[in-house]
Amino acid sequence: xxxLVESGGGLVQPGGSLRLSCAASGIIFNIYTMGWYRQAPGKxxxxxxxxxxxxxxxxxxxxxxxxxISRDNVRNTVLLQMSSLKAExxxxxxxxxxxxxxxxxxxxxxxxxxxx
Numbered sequence: 820x821x822x823l824v825e826s827g828g829g830l831v832q833p834g835g836s837l838r839l840s841c842a843a844s845g846i847i848f849n850i851y852t853m854g855w856y857r858q859a860p861g862k863x864x865x866x867x868x869x870x871x872x873x874x875x876x877x878x879x880x881x882x883x884x885x886x887x888i889s890r891d892n893v894r895n896t897v898l899l900q901m902s903s904l905k906a907e908x909x910x911x912x913x914x915x916x917x918x919x920x921x922x923x924x925x926x927x928x929x930x931x932x933x934x935x
Contacts, residue, residue: 821845821924823914828929831904835933839899841914841926848895852917855888855899857910857931864913868899881907904933 827839839855854869868878868888876888887900897914914926 821916823916823924823926825912825914825926825929828912828931830932830934832935833905833933835904836900836902837904837931839901839912839914839929839931841897841899843895843897843914843916846916846924848916849892850918853888853890853897854915854917855897856913856915857908858913858928859907859910862910867912870897901931904931906933909933 822844824842825839827837829837831837850872852869852871855867856864857867858864866879867882868876868886870876870888870890878886885901885903888897890897901908909932911928911930913928915923917923
């Protein structure tokens with residue numbers, strides 16, 4: 820049974836930092852591309868950052884220079900370090916495991932709220 824469990828969300832003031840974690844089980848973690856996506860109220864889910872099994876990364880333009888994605892293939896974990904947070908970063912953040920051409924796996928999401 821595949822499980823992706825996100826943690827680390829919460830309420831933070833503008834300019835603050837948070838670190839999200841996604842723990843994966845039930846998959847051969849080191850062959851999957853892992854990603855963080857987010858969905859704000861009334862908006863579509865969007866890519867935040869992805870990291871391939873080889874360590875290559877890509878980021879949404881809106882988070883470049885502020886967010887960093889990383890992975891630990893021993894602990895089967897993917898992290899998202901978020902800094903200089905803005906109100907527009909408020910969303911539910913989801914972890915995704917993908918390996919084409921197969922169906923991806925999603926976590927249940929963790930809420931991030933940026934507000935003073």
